[in-house]
Amino acid sequence: MIISVASGKGGTGKTTIAVSLALSILEEEVQFLDCDVEEPNASIFLKPRIKEVVPVSIPVPRIDQEKCDFCGKCAEVCAYHALAVLPQEVLVFPHLCHGCGGCNLLCPRGAITEVGREIGTMEIGRSNGMDFIQGRLNVGEAMPTPLIRAVREEAKKRRNPAAVTVIDASPGTSCPVVEAVKGSDFCILVTEPTPFGLNDLALAVEVLRKLGIPLGVVINRSGMGNDKVDFYCQENHIPILLRIPFDREIAVLYSQGIPIVQRKKEYMEKFRGMMNRIQESLLI
Amino acid sequence: MKIGVTSRGDNLDSEVDPRFGRCKYFMVVDPDTLEFEAIENFSLEATSGAGVQSGQLVATKGVEIVLTGNIGPNAFQVLQAAGIKVVTGVAGKVKEAIEKYKRGEFEPTESSNVNSKFGMSGKEE
Numbered sequence: 001m002i003i004s005v006a007s008g009k010g011g012t013g014k015t016t017i018a019v020s021l022a023l024s025i026l027e028e029e030v031q032f033l034d035c036d037v038e039e040p041n042a043s044i045f046l047k048p049r050i051k052e053v054v055p056v057s058i059p060v061p062r063i064d065q066e067k068c069d070f071c072g073k074c075a076e077v078c079a080y081h082a083l084a085v086l087p088q089e090v091l092v093f094p095h096l097c098h099g100c101g102g103c104n105l106l107c108p109r110g111a112i113t114e115v116g117r118e119i120g121t122m123e124i125g126r127s128n129g130m131d132f133i134q135g136r137l138n139v140g141e142a143m144p145t146p147l148i149r150a151v152r153e154e155a156k157k158r159r160n161p162a163a164v165t166v167i168d169a170s171p172g173t174s175c176p177v178v179e180a181v182k183g184s185d186f187c188i189l190v191t192e193p194t195p196f197g198l199n200d201l202a203l204a205v206e207v208l209r210k211l212g213i214p215l216g217v218v219i220n221r222s223g224m225g226n227d228k229v230d231f232y233c234q235e236n237h238i239p240i241l242l243r244i245p246f247d248r249e250i251a252v253l254y255s256q257g258i259p260i261v262q263r264k265k266e267y268m269e270k271f272r273g274m275m276n277r278i279q280e281s282l283l284i
Numbered sequence: 285m286k287i288g289v290t291s292r293g294d295n296l297d298s299e300v301d302p303r304f305g306r307c308k309y310f311m312v313v314d315p316d317t318l319e320f321e322a323i324e325n326f327s328l329e330a331t332s333g334a335g336v337q338s339g340q341l342v343a344t345k346g347v348e349i350v351l352t353g354n355i356g357p358n359a360f361q362v363l364q365a366a367g368i369k370v371v372t373g374v375a376g377k378v379k380e381a382i383e384k385y386k387r388g389e390f391e392p393t394e395s396s397n398v399n400s401k402f403g404m405s406g407k408e409e
Contacts, residue, residue: 075340081333084340084362091365093358096333 002165003278004184006208008200010171012190013220013244016254018168019045020261021188022130024271029163030130033155035180036170037120037135037144044257048127048134056135056150057116058099058143063090067111074103074112099146120147122154131158144170148179173203181208186278187215188241193225198232205236214282218274221246239281241274287313287385288347288368289378294322296379302353305335306403312345315382321345334403335359343368349392351381356403360396372397 005018015034019042022032034042061074061083068090075083075090082096083103094117104112120137135151137144155165169180181187189204191197201217208215217233222243233240244250244260253263261267290307292299296318301307306328313320323341327334335355339362342350349369363370369392374381384390 075337078333081327081330081337084336084343084365086340086343086362086366089365091336091362093333093336093361096336096358 001186001279001282002167002184004167004169004181004187004213005190006169006177006181006187006204007171007190008173008202008204009191009197012171012192012197013218014171014190015042015045015168016220016244016260017188017190017218017242018042018166019259020267020271021275022046022166023128023259023261024268025164025275026129029160031155031159031163031165032127032130032132033151033165033167034132034134035148035151035167035176037137037147037151037176038170040134040136042168043123043127043132043134045259046127046130046132047257048123048125048132050123050125050132052122052124054122054124054154055118056120056122056147057118058097058146059101059104059114060094060097060099060117061092061103061112062115063092064111064113065090067109069109069111071108073106073108077102077106095142098143119143122147122151124154131155131163133158144176145179148176152179152182171200173200173207177204178207178211181213182211184213185282187213188218188274188278189215190218190220191229192221193219193223193227193229195225195228197225198229201229202232205238216241216278216281218242218244220244239277241277242270285315286345286347287315287382288342288345288350289313289374289381290350290352291322291378294324296320296377296382298378300351300353300374300376300378300381302375303403304350304352304355304359305338306330307338307352310338310342310345311378312347313378313382315386318379318382333358335400336362339363339366342366349385351385351390354398354402355393355396356398356400357396358400 034040072085084091191201216239289311290301291309310323327337335358339359343366371390
């Protein structure tokens with residue numbers, strides 16, 4: 001089973017929830033993926049022992065100026081305008097290239113070869129008896145999606161089909177989030193009871209419904225703000241799986257890099273209960 | 285010779301568009317006869333690479349110099365490779381810019397003057 005944790009709004013507590021969920025179900029075989037590759041921080045809480053660091057590259061075009069006749073087909077097909085074909089020269093802008101390979105496919109002169117450009121690394125290890133993989137995008141790099149894809153593929157290769165995979169996604173609702181949650185059996189959306197939390201929650205729900213992924217909501221910092229998230233969930237038939245109060249002690253644990261379930265044992269049961277509820281909802 | 289001017293509209297009385305990659309129109313103007321061609325810039329809506337695409341478009345129009353407000357690094361690199369000079373900081377009407385150019389008031393720049401994505405920040409329209 002694959003459970004992803006996303007949010008829409010940033011800073012609502014995705015990592016808090018993902019980490020505690022994973023630690024509460026250790027009687028199962030668990031694989032933890034930190035797919036928030038622009039800012040992977042689950043390792044602060046899980047303290048994994050990293051055994052392998054694998055560079056991840058995307059293919060970018062290299063032009064053989066001898067073979068090229070400047071027909072311009074490569075620039076025409078490039079949706080990201082990573083190529084400029086001038087009368088006597090072709091310029092490549094590797095940082096704009098998404099590595100789709102379209103230019104190479106369409107070049108009538110075979111003047112394009114693909115060379116790897118490193119965008120980040122995958123760090124693979126173990127933590128608390130779990131398999132742990134995180135992506136880490138290189139600083140200054142604008143394209144997290146291919147790295148997230150690489151992490152998902154690596155995880156799939158290593159995964160025992162009976163294992164539970166917990167995926168910590170990035171905030172937002174664009175490509176990186178889609179890549180991180182894609183193919184999951186269930187997605188937990190973490191929100192806070194504020195207008196910002198609700199606005200971005202509704203966007204995330206739209207994305208997940210389009211992807212056909214069953215979902216439920218965790219309300220973090222419950223007790224602050226207003227009850228509009230509750231109304232929204234009720235109206236849209238979304239289960240509220242768990243509420244975590246707006247509590248100083250929880251904030252202090254977070255600031256010290258300590259997962260809630262390790263210090264506040266009553267949460268062990270709450271997270272297990274949430275997992276049971278998710279599993280039951282998927283059986284219906 | 286021909287001059288390229290980034291423009292908010294499709295005639296010589298239009299204001300110079302302060303953005304290169306995401307300008308509304310490219311005006312390709314003959315400074316002697318003031319004959320011109322107004323080319324609508326479809327890169328305006330591009331999510332990325334507007335500067336590269338605009339630079340390539342201008343390079344195919346045979347202009348020798350571009351007058352604009354601001355230009356980013358990618359567009360500048362394309363124009364430089366194509367041997368096109370760039371003047372930044374140009375404002376006012378397109379025809380005024382052409383006159384100033386003819387009076388020799390402009391000095392081509394040696395580098396881009398804004399970062400990538402500059403043209404996406406301002407809602408000019």
